[in-house]
Amino acid sequence: MGSEQEEKAAKWEMVENLRKFNKRLAEVRIQMKDLGELLIRFAMVLKEPDSYxxxxxxxxxxxxxYQMPITNPVVEIGAADLKWEEMACLVEEYQEIANNIRTWKAQLNLPK
Known part of the structure; x- marks a missing residue:
């Protein structure tokens, strides 16, 4: 009987971890989306620099x-936005969390 309770406790712990990781995955996705949108806006400016x-x-x-000083910027990008190490860590964290979630869902027989 103890082994059945231990198995239930282990599954419950996995479910709790899955919830936590799903929450963190959503946060990481938002960070990646925001960075991607910033980079897209900046890339569009770089493609047509004569207009800015x-x-x-x-x-x-x-x-x-068209005018200085810039009162309503089209885009602002800072050195902190382009730190390669931070971007790499963000993508790496995303991959790790997504892989863990897939593994736990498989172990819990949940749909992908």
Whole structure:
């Protein structure tokens, strides 16, 4: 009887971990989406630079339409947004969490 209770407890723990990891996965997806949208906007500006003005500092780049100072930036991208190590960690965390979730769902016989 103890082994059945231990098995139920182990499954319950897996379900709780699955909930926590699903929550974290959603947070990571939002971070990745936000970064992707920022990079897309910046890439669009870089493709047509003649249509914009740039205010470049050592900490960020602000992009506006036609006039300085830039009061309503089209896009602002900072050095912190482009830290390769942080982007790599974010993607790596996403992969690890997604793999763990797939494994746990398989062990719990849940749909993918």
């Amino acid at each position: 003005v740039f205010d470049v500092t050592d900490k960020d780049i602000s992009v506006g339409k």
